[in-house]
């Protein structure tokens with residue numbers, strides 16, 4: 001088969017049916033067919049934990065193949081370096097500071113939290129529902145477990161998963177490090193839900209990746225005749241680490257590697273379901289992670305590879321994620337070094353699905369469909385690195401200024417950097433060489449950008465402190 005030709009034809013057909021030439025299709029008497037979307041979201045996986053992103057001892061053949069066949073993004077970010085605000089940013093296309101989903105006091109939601117993603121926020125799922133998409137959330141939610149905040153309340157037809165992190169609802173007397181690094185299922189009384197019903201408690205985490213995968217495959221098969229959006233948010237590799245019996249002691253990288261290799265197997269099953277149901281010409285699958293590796297857990301945490309820092313912090317390792325866009329039919333293959341963020345997914349999906357964004361709110365995402373289709377460039381020039389409700393760093397083009405620094409989880413207080421630390425991320429992605437002295441004009445420009453950004457913020461009720 002001539003792959004290049006197939007890609008060209010498929011890309012042309014998407015452009016004519018979904019984006020620019022809808023009239024041609026309508027004139028031919030056919031309904032415009034918009035793409036299906038699948039987001040596979042890992043939890044706490046580092047930039048360096050995928051073979052295609054350089055890991056020497058974790059085998060990820062499915063992710064590597066996915067990257068080779070389509071697009072590997074090397075400058076793709078999340079909205080925040082911890083779970084709850086990162087997920088809020090992904091699903092709403094808005095910075096968590098605008099939705100009340102970030103806080104210094106409690107960095108994420110907990111089982112005793114009373115807040116969640118406000119009802120007035122519009123998720124990717126609710127947006128796509130307007131065009132008749134079938135929608136499912138499978139996996140970890142972490143945007144509020146009370147009825148008004150659940151996936152079903154936010155545009156998802158179907159939900160199967162855990163409502164918050166897998167290390168919560170901890171029972172027993174052992175200390176936290178002990179229970180999380182030598183875990184047993186019964187230490188974590190986390191419920192497994194199907195829609196609003198608890199079907200298992202504690203969730204059997206050894207089989208959770210496998211069961212999420214089975215649910216995902218079933219959803220794809222059941223909805224192959226209509227457009228769908230699947231948000232598959234794995235609980236792993238967030239500690240405590242669990243994997244199915246067949247993945248025990250499989251990886252040279254130890255238990256963390258076993259867990260990633262099971263996730264990679266899961267990716268393979270999802271892609272197989274897409275291909276076997278002949279949906280690969282019209283489905284976009286995105287793989288990324290909610291934040292960087294949890295380095296507090298040493299060997300049981302992941303690796304940010306060439307990047308410094310990890311989960312919880314605003315160095316690159318906390319927020320730049322190993323990201324792959326796959327669709328043999330639609331996406332122009334290559335390595336993408338332009339900037340993108342998870343907040344760009346909502347505007348991009350809406351563009352491809354012909355959904356008009358409401359104009360009553362500020363979106364922080366851009367439509368990056370021209371980059372994935374190979375027809376243009378990313379409009380994104382700036383990334384804000386929020387730690388909770390404060391901007392700690394700003395990237396403009398190649399340069400990143402750290403205005404405030406603080407270790408990810410240490411006892412130290414934030415340190416205001418004056419002048420800010422400045423790194424050229426194209427030349428120095430590891431943030432080792434401060435070039436502030438040589439580029440005062442860049443620092444001035446970044447300060448102005450930040451000032452203008454802050455003027456767009458309005459106070460909102462804090463959901464994490466309720």
Ligand code: MG
Nearest residue numbers: 043044083290
């Ligand atoms: Mg996380």
